Amino acid sequence: MEKEVVSTAAAPAAIGPYSQAIKLANLVFTSGQIPLDPATGTMIAGGIEEQARRVMENIKAVLEAGGSSFAKVVKTTCFLKDMNDFAKFNTVYQEYFGSDGAPARSCVAVAELPKGALCEVEAIAYID
Numbered sequence: 001m002e003k004e005v006v007s008t009a010a011a012p013a014a015i016g017p018y019s020q021a022i023k024l025a026n027l028v029f030t031s032g033q034i035p036l037d038p039a040t041g042t043m044i045a046g047g048i049e050e051q052a053r054r055v056m057e058n059i060k061a062v063l064e065a066g067g068s069s070f071a072k073v074v075k076t077t078c079f080l081k082d083m084n085d086f087a088k089f090n091t092v093y094q095e096y097f098g099s100d101g102a103p104a105r106s107c108v109a110v111a112e113l114p115k116g117a118l119c120e121v122e123a124i125a126y127i128d
């Protein structure tokens with residue numbers, strides 16, 4: 001079995017030694033996305049809602065580059081800088097996944113995220 005690197009200009013370039021995603025068989029494993037503008041590689045302006053939306057758009061672009069989509073996500077991991085942002089983050093997250101049949105998820109607060117981000121999301125999805 002061969003792994004395949006996923007790379008797209010529609011999502012931010014990696015800021016460290018990782019790939020945007022890796023495909024293995026019919027699965028896509030995305031790296032964590034932070035709210036970087038894909039065009040500039042810089043952090044977007046705004047609070048948790050704007051950042052969450054940018055993160056989800058970045059994840060969408062990586063999934064699509066890997067031949068998958070939000071509809072095929074089975075698991076996400078969400079990292080928040082501040083658990084007080086949980087409700088606002090969930091509101092944006094739900095716009096993308098809905099609540100019926102939403103993927104399995106873990107959501108944790110962490111001490112710090114790269115580039116001072118307020119949130120980061122990674123996903124595992126299938127391809128059919």
Ligand SMILES: C=C(N)C(=O)O
Pocket residue numbers: 015016018031032033034114
């Ligand atoms: C942004 C990342 N996914 C990282 O630094 O690993």
